[in-house]
Amino acid sequence: MNFSISLTINGVRRDVALDDPRVTLLDLLRERLDLTGTKKGCDRGQCGACTILVDGRRINSCLALALSHDGAEITTIEGLARGDQLHPVQAAFIAHDGFQCGFCTPGQIMSAVGLIQEGRAGGDPERVREGMSGNLCRCGAYAGITEAVLEAQDKMNVANQRRSA
Incomplete structure (x- = not known):
């Protein structure tokens, strides 16, 4: 039995037929849609390597059934940059050496984008660390x-204030 779902992934509508209702968003993205930036780490929702945004909220895609997200808007690491212009979070990760081996970086960046969009980052490093605590880095680039x-x-707030003025 096939199940049809429609997802908007990085701004592009994708109609997908699933032959198994147990397919996770992670496996759909990586294996069927060739969006391999989202990483499979623990496959148990404990490391955050598979973090994506669904309808603007951070989720562990390894724990999310694709079928449950019919009609959702999904953003993956591949959807952040605009051409050659990096997203402010991507640029900041480079500027501050926010990665070493790079395996966790896509999930870290997606979680950071979500944290900022949720308005939960604040200006306090401890608050950021708490908000990012679901994303593990084996290299210790915290x-x-x-x-x-x-x-x-800060850069995103300044950009938003300029647009509002």
């Missing part, structure tokens, strides 16, 4: 990640 989130938030 100081750079925290600095990157704070800088990106």
Whole structure:
């Protein structure tokens, strides 16, 4: 039995037929749609490597059934940059060495974008660390990640204020 779903992924509508209702968003993205930036780490929702945004909220895609998200708007790491212009969070991660091996970086960046959009980052490094605590980095780049989130938030706030003025 096939199940049809429609998703808007990185601004593009995708109609997908699923032959198994147990397919996760992670597996759909990586194996069927060739969006391999989202990483499969623990496959149990404990590491955050698979973090994506669904309808603007952070989720672990390894725990989310694709079928349950019919009609959702999904943003993956591939959908952040606009051409050659990096998203402010991506640029800040580079500027602050917010990565080492890079495996966790897509999930870290997506979680940071979500944290900022949710208005939960604040200006306090401890608050950022708490908000990012679901994303693990085996290399220990946490100081750079925290600095990157704070800088990106400041730049995004300034950009939003300019648009509002």
